[in-house]
Amino acid sequence: MEKLEHIGIAVKDIDKANTMFAQLLGRAHYKIEDVESEGVRTSFFELGGVKIELLEATRDDSPIAKFIEKRGEGIHHLAFQVEDIRQSIVECRQQGFQVLNEEPKKGADNKVICFLHPKSTAGVLIELCAESKG
Ligand code: ZN
Numbered sequence: 001m002e003k004l005e006h007i008g009i010a011v012k013d014i015d016k017a018n019t020m021f022a023q024l025l026g027r028a029h030y031k032i033e034d035v036e037s038e039g040v041r042t043s044f045f046e047l048g049g050v051k052i053e054l055l056e057a058t059r060d061d062s063p064i065a066k067f068i069e070k071r072g073e074g075i076h077h078l079a080f081q082v083e084d085i086r087q088s089i090v091e092c093r094q095q096g097f098q099v100l101n102e103e104p105k106k107g108a109d110n111k112v113i114c115f116l117h118p119k120s121t122a123g124v125l126i127e128l129c130a131e132s133k134g
Contacts, residue, residue, distance in 0.1 A: 001088075005081040005129055006044070006051035010067050010074060014043055014056035021045055021052060029054075033108045040064050042108040053079070053108070077115070079127035085112050088128050092116060106132065 011017035014032075022028050022045075029043045039062030043054040055076055057065035067076055082088040085104045093099050098117035107113035107129060116126040 001080040001082060001128075003081050004050055005079045006053045007075060008053045008055055008077040008079060008127065010064050010076040011054050011056055012068060012073055014041055014054055017054050017056075018043055021054065025052070031109070034058065035106070035108050037106065038063065040108075044109060051109075077125040077127045079113070079129050082128050082130050085114060085128055085130040088130075089114050092128070097121065104130075 009017075018029050025045055025047055027045065027047070029045050031044045032041065033044075034041050039057060039059035041056045041058050043056075045052040045054075055064045057068065059065065064076070089099055089102065089104070098120040100115040100117050104112040104114050107127075110132050111129040112132045114128045116128070118125045
């Protein structure tokens with residue numbers, strides 16, 4: 001793992017959350033991006049090299065809709081940047097972490113991503129992310 005890349009926060013209303021976080025952080029979000037495959041709309045803030053990713057469900061069957069239904073709004077995942085995501089997936093599996101998607105998938109912000117099941121990581125959903133190369 002190279003660094004904490006971002007913290008993902010599940011929100012019910014991304015416009016409201018954008019306004020609140022802009023106030024809190026003293027800066028506006030720099031991008032909004034839909035990830036169709038995941039059924040989410042994302043918004044990003046940058047602060048001292050770490051990002052905050054707000055996540056709003058765009059469909060009822062979105063993982064974010066399910067998360068909010070079960071647990072309400074709040075911290076959804078921590079994302080760590082890795083150099084080579086395929087290599088990291090192999091290593092995590094070897095170390096006994098439960099990898100949720102063996103094949104890296106396209107995330108927001110020009111990233112390829114993979115999730116580790118919170119059961120194997122102290123209840124915290126972990127995202128591995130790397131710059132998409134193409
Ligand atoms: Zn994320």
